[in-house]
Amino acid sequence: MSEAAKRSLKRRELHLPPWRKNRFMQSKWFGPYRRTVYEIPAKASLTPGMEKFAVKCRRAMAVFVRAKRVTDPLDEKVKACICGRDHRKTSYVSSGSEHEGDDSPCLSDLVQGFLEDDAGVRPPEDASDSEPDQSLFESTDMIEHLLIDNGDPFHLLLLSHVSKAVEIFSCLRSNKAIFRRNVMLHLRDSGHNAAICKTKWETSGGLAAGSYEFIDVVRSDDETKHQRYFVDLDFAEEFEIARATPQYERLFLTLPKIFVGRSEELKQIVRLMSEAAKRSLKRRELHLPPWRKNRFMQSKWFGPYRRTVNQIPGKESLSPIAVQCRYVGFDAVSDGNGRFFTPAATRSR
Numbered sequence: 001m002s003e004a005a006k007r008s009l010k011r012r013e014l015h016l017p018p019w020r021k022n023r024f025m026q027s028k029w030f031g032p033y034r035r036t037v038y039e040i041p042a043k044a045s046l047t048p049g050m051e052k053f054a055v056k057c058r059r060a061m062a063v064f065v066r067a068k069r070v071t072d073p074l075d076e077k078v079k080a081c082i083c084g085r086d087h088r089k090t091s092y093v094s095s096g097s098e099h100e101g102d103d104s105p106c107l108s109d110l111v112q113g114f115l116e117d118d119a120g121v122r123p124p125e126d127a128s129d130s131e132p133d134q135s136l137f138e139s140t141d142m143i144e145h146l147l148i149d150n151g152d153p154f155h156l157l158l159l160s161h162v163s164k165a166v167e168i169f170s171c172l173r174s175n176k177a178i179f180r181r182n183v184m185l186h187l188r189d190s191g192h193n194a195a196i197c198k199t200k201w202e203t204s205g206g207l208a209a210g211s212y213e214f215i216d217v218v219r220s221d222d223e224t225k226h227q228r229y230f231v232d233l234d235f236a237e238e239f240e241i242a243r244a245t246p247q248y249e250r251l252f253l254t255l256p257k258i259f260v261g262r263s264e265e266l267k268q269i270v271r272l273m274s275e276a277a278k279r280s281l282k283r284r285e286l287h288l289p290p291w292r293k294n295r296f297m298q299s300k301w302f303g304p305y306r307r308t309v310n311q312i313p314g315k316e317s318l319s320p321i322a323v324q325c326r327y328v329g330f331d332a333v334s335d336g337n338g339r340f341f342t343p344a345a346t347r348s349r
Contacts, residue, residue, distance in 0.1 A: 001025070139272045143254050146265040154219055155229070159260045161190045162231055166258065177213075180233055184215045185311060187231075193218045194231070195307040201299045208290035212300040216307065230266055230301060235259035238300065239273045241280060241292065248280035263302070270297050 002022035009016050018024055165186035172179040180196065187194035195218075200211040215231035232238075236255040244252065251273070259266065274294035281288050290296060 139276055140251055140254055143251070143269055143272055146268055147254075147256065147261075154227075155261065158187075158192065158217060158229055158231075161187055161192065162258065162260050166233065176234065180213065180215060181311070183231070183233065184309070187215070187217060188309065193220065195309045197305050197307055199300060199303040199305040201303040206290075207293075207295050207299065210291065210296060210299065212303075214301065227262065229262055230259060232259040232301075238297070239277065241277050243284045243286065245280045245283050248276055251276050266301055267298065270294070270301070273297070 002020065002025050005020050006016055006022075009020070162183065165183040168186065169179055169182045172182060184194050184196055194215055196213060197216040198211065198213050201207065201209060203209040215233070217229040217231060219227040219229065221227070234257075236252070236257045239252060239255060241248065255269075255273070259269075271294055274292065274297050277292050278288050281292070
């Protein structure tokens with residue numbers, strides 16, 4: 001850019017000022033520097049609407065500074081191990097292994113959250129449900145493009161195995177936890193490194209706390225390269241909203257009921273649906289709830305998570321029927337591989 005600026009000024013027969021020379025421009029980013037945490041201006045110089053945002057930023061920076069001071073004496077390799085970023089040492093097979101999320105909160109997330117919080121919900125006076133929305137067509141085209149098969153043979157194989165498992169265990173859909181776990185075990189029997197993935201995140205910087213469960217499959221080409229695939233058996237349900245506009249309904253219909261894919265496609269689909277939900281609620285003059293914001297929705301699949309391959313879900317996942325059957329002396333039927341189906345009567349005492 002500095003050379004191009006020099007040529008441009010020369011063509012105009014203008015003198016090249018010192019602050020346009022390459023050495024000066026390079027010094028802006030690569031000269032001697034000093035790192036500091038800037039203080040946010042006093043409340044007197046802030047508008048009332050920005051005071052809340054200033055408090056959020058102070059808290060976020062305070063946490064960052066404390067964490068930085070603790071890890072300063074450590075080298076990058078040790079820091080990566082502590083923070084869970086050293087995926088070369090991560091075992092994706094062990095049950096109950098914990099992992100950091102793919103996305104961590106940053107200052108830009110705080111800014112976006114603040115803008116979402118304070119954004120007005122009053123739609124334009126001439127807005128109506130029947131008028132065309134260009135963003136709707138663009139979002140629909142993008143989602144359909146993202147869902148088109150990209151020629152990944154592993155994705156096609158995984159999709160066929162998931163479809164078969166869903167068909168086999170369709171009678172268990174009333175209990176989502178047991179249904180999800182049986183599908184996971186079927187994928188493991190088919191040779192996949194599958195596990196129940198439980199994400200859980202705390203409240204921070206405008207992000208509401210929450211948790212979510214789905215299946216993930218890790219494809220390992222070698223010891224250092226891993227590709228994570230997401231299998232969500234209730235994907236479309238997560239984007240249902242109240243009083244949706246016809247535009248949002250049409251976009252919603254493009255979503256698959258069961259999602260099988262990589263993180264790259266999933267992140268973009270979640271972002272597009274979150275933005276569409278925000279527009280729909282705005283047209284209806286409804287407030288955007290915290291659990292419909294893009295950052296919250298992204299955390300469902302990309303927050304800090306724990307993988308488990310336990311064959312039996314926790315006690316909270318047992319249906320009342322199963323509990324009653326055990327109480328009177330009945331047990332659930334196993335197929336020999338540790339998978340439980342519908343309770344069936346056995347000989348009572």
